[in-house]
Amino acid sequence: MRVEEIQVGEILTIRPGQKVALDGIVVSGNSAIDQSPITGESIPEDKEKGDRVFAGTLNQTGFLEVQVTHISSDTTVAKIVHLVESAQSSRAPTQQWVDKFAEIYTPIVILIAIALTLIPPLIFAQPFNVWFYRALVMLVIACPCALVISTPVSIVSAIGAATSQGILFKGGNGLETAGKLQSIAFDKTGTLTQGKPTVKKVYDLGELSASVVLLIAACLERRSEHPLAKAIVAQAEAQKIELETPESFTAYPGKGISGKFGNNLYFAGNRRLFVDQNIAVSASTLSLLDDIEKLGQTPVLVGCDRGLLGIIALADGLRLEAGEAVHLLKQMGLKRLVMLTGDRTFVAAQIAQQLNLSEYKAELLPFDKLQEIQQLRNFGAVGMVGDGINDAPALAAADISFAVGGIDIALETADVVLVGSDLRKLAYAVDLSRRTVAVIRQNVIFSLVTKALFLLLGTFGFVGLAVAVIADTGTSLIVTANGMRLFRSKLN
Numbered sequence: 001m002r003v004e005e006i007q008v009g010e011i012l013t014i015r016p017g018q019k020v021a022l023d024g025i026v027v028s029g030n031s032a033i034d035q036s037p038i039t040g041e042s043i044p045e046d047k048e049k050g051d052r053v054f055a056g057t058l059n060q061t062g063f064l065e066v067q068v069t070h071i072s073s074d075t076t077v078a079k080i081v082h083l084v085e086s087a088q089s090s091r092a093p094t095q096q097w098v099d100k101f102a103e104i105y106t107p108i109v110i111l112i113a114i115a116l117t118l119i120p121p122l123i124f125a126q127p128f129n130v131w132f133y134r135a136l137v138m139l140v141i142a143c144p145c146a147l148v149i150s151t152p153v154s155i156v157s158a159i160g161a162a163t164s165q166g167i168l169f170k171g172g173n174g175l176e177t178a179g180k181l182q183s184i185a186f187d188k189t190g191t192l193t194q195g196k197p198t199v200k201k202v203y204d205l206g207e208l209s210a211s212v213v214l215l216i217a218a219c220l221e222r223r224s225e226h227p228l229a230k231a232i233v234a235q236a237e238a239q240k241i242e243l244e245t246p247e248s249f250t251a252y253p254g255k256g257i258s259g260k261f262g263n264n265l266y267f268a269g270n271r272r273l274f275v276d277q278n279i280a281v282s283a284s285t286l287s288l289l290d291d292i293e294k295l296g297q298t299p300v301l302v303g304c305d306r307g308l309l310g311i312i313a314l315a316d317g318l319r320l321e322a323g324e325a326v327h328l329l330k331q332m333g334l335k336r337l338v339m340l341t342g343d344r345t346f347v348a349a350q351i352a353q354q355l356n357l358s359e360y361k362a363e364l365l366p367f368d369k370l371q372e373i374q375q376l377r378n379f380g381a382v383g384m385v386g387d388g389i390n391d392a393p394a395l396a397a398a399d400i401s402f403a404v405g406g407i408d409i410a411l412e413t414a415d416v417v418l419v420g421s422d423l424r425k426l427a428y429a430v431d432l433s434r435r436t437v438a439v440i441r442q443n444v445i446f447s448l449v450t451k452a453l454f455l456l457l458g459t460f461g462f463v464g465l466a467v468a469v470i471a472d473t474g475t476s477l478i479v480t481a482n483g484m485r486l487f488r489s490k491l492n
Contacts, residue, residue, distance in 0.1 A: 003072045014064040016225065019056060023075045024066035026051045030253030031062030032226050044227050046254045046270075061225045062253055109142040116459065133465070137458040140468040142451060146475040150443030154483035158436040161489040166419035167429050174415035176440075177400040179433030182380030184334060184426070185373060185394065188341035188351055189316060190387040191404055192423075197228055198317040199235035200297055204310045205285065211241070213310030217302045219244050220259050220268045224251065228300060231314055232268075252276070256300075266304045274301055274308065281308055296347030315347070318354060325423035326355050332430050336379060340369045342390060369394040385426065386414075402426060432489055439486060443479040450475045 003021050006012070011027065014020055020033070032044040035057045044060055047053060053066055055075040117135040120126035155172040162169055169175045186192050202210040218236030221229035222243055236243060246259025246266070255276065256269015267273060271289070274281055281289075281301075285308055292299045297313040329337060339360040341348050348362035361372055370393040376382040377399070384391070384398035395401035395413045403414030404421040418425050454471045457463045463471075 006068055006071070008068050008071060010068050012066045012068060014053075014059045014066055016059060016061055016063065018059050020053050020059060020066065022055050022066075022068045022072060023070040024053055024068045026053060026064055027067045028065035029063045031064050032060045034058040034060055034227070048254045060227065105144055105147075109139065109144075113139050113142075130461075134459060134461060137463065137465050137468045138455060140465060140472055141454040141458050141463075143472055144447075144451075145472060146447040146479050147444065147451070149476055150447055150479045150483065151440050153480050154436055154439045154443065154486060157484050157486040158432055158489070161487050162429065162432055165425065165428060165490070166422070167425050167432075168417040168419060169429075170415050170417075174400050175433055175436055177381060177433070178383070178416070178429050179431075179435075179437050180381040181334060181383045181400065181430060183336035183338065183376045184329060184383045184385060185338045185340050185369075185376060185398070186357075187369075187384075187386035187391045187394075188339055188343055188348065191319075191385055191391075192322045192339065192351060192355065193316040193318055195316065195387075197231040197298065197314045199231055200313045200315050202310060202312050203288065203292075205308055207307075208309050210310065211239070213302050214239070214312065215241050215243070216261070216266050216309070217268045217300065217312055219246055219261070220249075220257050220266060223249055223259075224257055228298065228314055229257075232300065232312060264304055266302070266309075268300055268302050270299075271301065274303060277305070279303055279305065279307060285311075294346050296344065296350040315350075318351065319421075319423060321422055321424050323355055325426055326357065328424060328427035329430070332427055334430075336376065338372070338376065340364055340372055340394065366390045366393050370397050373397045385423070387421075402429070432486070435489065436486055439483055443482055446482075447475055447479060 006022060012021060012024065014031075016031070026047050026049055028049060030046065030048045033047050033053055034044045035054060047064065052069075053064070055070075055072075113135045116138060117128075117132050120131045121128040152172070155175055158175055159169050159172075162175075189195050199214075202214050204210045204213050208216075214232070214236055218233050218241060221232045222245075224230075233243070244261065246261055248265075249257065249259045251257050252269060252273055255273035256267060258265060258267045260266070267277060267279070271281070288311065289299050289301075292311065292313045295313070295315075297315040300312045300314065301308060302310045302312060326337060336359060337357055339348060339352055339355075339357050341351075341360070341362050342364050343362060345362040348360045352358075352360040361368075364372065369391065373382060373384055373394045374397060381399040383400045383402060384394045385402040385404065386392075386395050387404045392413045395403065400416065401414040402416045402418055404418045404423070416429060450471065454463060454468065458468055
């Protein structure tokens with residue numbers, strides 16, 4: 001059955017590894033759902049009966065039965081696509097000043113040449129051949145070749161330079177706009193962060209060392225497919241901890257796991273697992289858990305039937321170059337750098353603090369991000385950097401948008417694609433844009449001044465047709481050479 005034929009109220013079965021086809025409510029089963037393409041939450045969310053799921057999200061670990069609440073044309077993804085289309089259609093295309101100038105300039109020059117040919121002979125009885133010759137000289141000098149070439153040759157050179165550095169501009173408008181930016185908004189998950197959980201700290205509670213707590217948790221979690229479990233196992237392997245296979249392995253969907261080592265039964269999971277197992281958690285430990293969550297981290301409790309042994313704190317890790325990228329953009333003089341995320345406020349606050357970002361907005365849906373972009377436009381040209389489906393409306397609404405990662409809708413919507421997702425290339429793109437605009441301005445001014453000077457000389461007969469040809473060709477060659485300098489621009 002096609003997705004378009006499924007009606008509200010029908011039941012869908014979602015197996016591990018499958019995407020959720022339509023928005024709905026879980027009626028049976030437990031699983032971890034990766035919602036980052038829609039909400040931007042970096043840590044997959046555990047779902048159980050009664051929880052809402054979105055079309056386009058990925059079921060990772062368990063089997064779910066979902067009752068459909070929205071048909072395909074009314075899902076969250078469909079609404080995002082509509083927002084993208086609306087945002088793109090509301091953006092007026094930037095017209096090149098040179099093109100506008102040429103549209104007016106060319107007919108005026110032709111009219112002047114006709115007047116120069118006819119008025120002196122007819123009104124002042126001047127020799128026709130003299131003024132016809134001067135009119136030809138004027139037409140050659142006034143030919144707007146250099147003026148028209150000045151912009152495209154500079155843009156093509158700059159786009160070529162950017163492409164060689166892994167920055168793909170989709171056109172000249174984006175290249176020119178980048179240098180005018182006053183504000184840049186960043187998505188968090190997958191843009192400023194790696195988009196996957198990593199172990200931040202292992203807390204021991206006195207009885208066992210932190211390394212032993214990590215050993216126990218990793219041995220239990222090696223059989224789990226949960227993203228948090230994979231992060232814990234990866235951390236243990238990075239520390240070259242030799243893992244064992246537990247006996248009597250048991251999974252508690254949405255809560256955690258347990259297994260035996262010798263005669264001891266160990267547990268790893270969330271608070272609900274330890275409450276269900278009647279394992280006491282002290283007031284000081286509860287306070288520590290609250291502190292961990294305030295840091296925007298997700299705690300995994302590790303213990304046995306005798307009590308809690310330790311806590312492993314996990315969070316989405318920053319991209320290695322994110323801090324340097326923000327610093328470089330501040331050096332470029334951008335007034336506002338803002339983080340927009342669908343993740344929790346605690347998480348957003350911690351990431352913003354680590355990156356020295358003074359502004360952030362959290363718990364935003366795609367429509368909210370679009371509204372934030374529209375508000376930022378009050379302060380001047382605004383750019384948006386994102387990687388997911390949830391970023392697409394904001395990317396479309398921004399004056400210029402940058403895509404990182406490989407989500408098709410983000411790549412399609414964005415004006416600029418950062419190949420390799422290196423955020424440090426943002427500063428290069430802005431700098432290259434400013435230099436391109438400066439070169440275009442130099443070429444236009446040089447072309448106009450040269451034209452004006454030789455037009456004056458040619459009209460009064462001080463230069464002939466040969467000099468006019470040389471002046472026109474020479475000006476074109478000079479502006480071309482000046483524009484080609486941009487091709488040598490390199491990423492520092």
